[in-house]
Amino acid sequence: MENFAQVITALQQGEVIAYPTEAVFGVGCDPDNEQAVMKLLDIKQRPIEKGLILIAADYDQLLPYIDDSQLSPAQRQQIQATWPGPVTWVMPTKANVPPYLTGQFSTIAVRVTDHPLVQRLCREFGxxxxxxxxxxxxxxxxxxxxxxxxxxxxxxxxxxxGDTGGRDNPSEIRDAITGNVFRQG
Structure with a gap:
């Protein structure tokens, strides 16, 4: 039985939660809560320099974090053609995006998911x-x-x-500017 209310409350309280994605379970938190992100990095034993992916219900949810004015119409079209779906794009960030999200990079990895439970989670979390x-x-x-x-x-x-989306491999990761593939999907 799904436990949406419990998960949303945990996110709102700055906790780290786990949830099914397209291929594997993910762990996540509120990207605007530095303490929550630090807790997530500590739980995973993940270096801050690596940066994190943001997963969203739709493109509009990503606009506070990405600077899509640096993308050409063709680049935007290439990205939109893969979403919602299992492709993560590394994009230029807005100036106010904190380094605890971007790590050592001036970019951020983002994805509009096609997983119905995660779409609902991001919509309800806002x-x-x-x-x-x-x-x-x-x-x-x-x-x-x-x-x-x-x-x-x-x-x-x-x-x-809930169940994952049944894919074998984690999401492909591509560079939005060059189109280069960082991780095969």
């Missing part, structure tokens, strides 16, 4: 959430709520119950 695989760095990502519970359950107040 903005994107951070998205990184639900595992300790170097471990296999969880593909079920039970696997996430085993690996990270002791640090997460809420795991959104």
């Amino acid at each position: 903005k994107p959430i951070t998205s990184t695989s639900a595992n300790l760095s170097g471990q296999e990502p969880g593909r079920t709520a039970a696997e996430v519970e085993l690996q990270l359950g002791h640090c997460l107040p809420a795991i959104l119950q």
Whole structure:
């Protein structure tokens, strides 16, 4: 049975949650809450320099974070053609996006998901959430709520119950400016 209310409350309270994505479970939090992001990095044992992905219900939710004025119409069209879907794009950021999200980069990785539960989660939360695989760095990502519970359950107040989108590989990651593929999907 889904537990949306519990998950939304946890996000609003600055907690880190887990949720199913297109291929694996992700862990996420409010991208505008630095303490929550630091908690997420600590849980994952992930270096801040790597930066994080933001996952959203629609393109408009990403506009406070990305500077799409740096993209040509052709680049924008290429991005829009893959969304909603399992492609993450690395885009220029707005000047006010904090380094705890971008890491060592002047860009940010963003995705408009096609996973119905995550779309609903972002809509009800009212903005994107951070998205990184639900595992300790170097471990296999969880593909079920039970696997996430085993690996990270002791640090997460809420795991959104549901199934992944059934894809084998995590999202492809591409550069919005050059079109280069950073990670094959």
